Amino acid sequence: MYRKAQTWICFLTCWATVSLTITLQDEASSTVSTSQCLAECICLSFTQVLCNTGGLHEIPNGSLPLTVEDLSLTKNNFPIIRREAFTAHRYLRKLTLDGNNISLIKPFAFRGLPHLRKLSIQHTPLSYVGQYSFAALQNITMLVLAHNKIRYIEGYSFAGTDNVKFIFLSNNPLVTIQSYAFSGLKNVERLILPSGIKEIESDAFNNLQHIGLLKLTYMDLKRLLPYTFRALSYVHVLSIQESDLGVIYKDAFTGLRRINNLNILNNKIDAIKQLNLSADNEIGTFRFLGNHILEAPRASDTILDVGTISALNNHFPCDCQIHNVLESDFVNGSTMEFQLHNFCISPIEFNGKPMSVVDFDGIAKCHEKVFKDNLGSRGQDLRSTLILIMFFLAVSNFF
Known part of the structure; x- marks a missing residue:
């Protein structure tokens, strides 16, 4: 009996000691957390910090727990994100900078964040993406640059950034994509650009590689310049749709390589000077669907050496130009089938009617x-x- 009592007393003593130790550690942790937290911020833990609407005038690099992983800095007052602005917080996994008055992001602003998975910069007056602004980001899951005032993207803005699942640039008044804007950006699942783009410079997509989906929609272009897509390679789906493409110039697609699916869908095209997709382009499937073409290319200027061609529901001129269309590579197989599934845009008396109703022998x-x-x-x-x-x-x- 006496031994049992001693055993119980020993057990209770040990348990009390352990409990007291844990309590003291928790209190110490709480004290350290409070001492390392800025007055404008709330440190929910050593890994999560909120500095929202705090009136910060500069990024608190090094003024927060160095172990922070989730940092929210919304609705503060710092107009510039400087070079390597977050290097003191190299364990960051999620960084939110929405609602700030950011007007300039310096080159390599986010370098030194090897664990960063999500970066959000939305609802700011940022008017352009400068050279190397988002360079050297590795393994980031999501880069959200939506709902800003971005009007143009400079060359090499994303150089050296790899393995990004999603880049969202939607809801920006983007006007111009400059040459080499996406050069050095690799392994992106989805690159979503905003509507309203008015100019894409030659080599805009040069050295952009290994893309799941590159979607260009609702553009208002005057022209698709020579070498627009040069050195864009290894793309699963490149889709150009619901846009005014203006004039497609010679060599617009020259240098494009290894595209599984090239879709040109539901566009207005003033003229096609040349459409050359040679075997060197290595295009798997080419879909040319629902487009309205005011001036057709000569048959010799339409080279579609691709795996599979689908040309349906397009509107072509049914005047003398129609012979160029019917003798071109657009007609993949039966001329009669092509005429049944495509339509006339001119002359006015044939507008909207199937090409099959026109007597082309008389033209x-x-x-x-x-x-x-x-x-x-x-x-x-x-x-x-x-x-x-x-x-x-x-x-x-x-x-």
């Missing part, structure tokens, strides 16, 4: 028509000249 080819028109014009000029000569001869004989 001269464009070069023949031009030749006949020129011949007729020369004949008219010759007749006018002869009449004038006869008139002067008659007048001279009269006097």
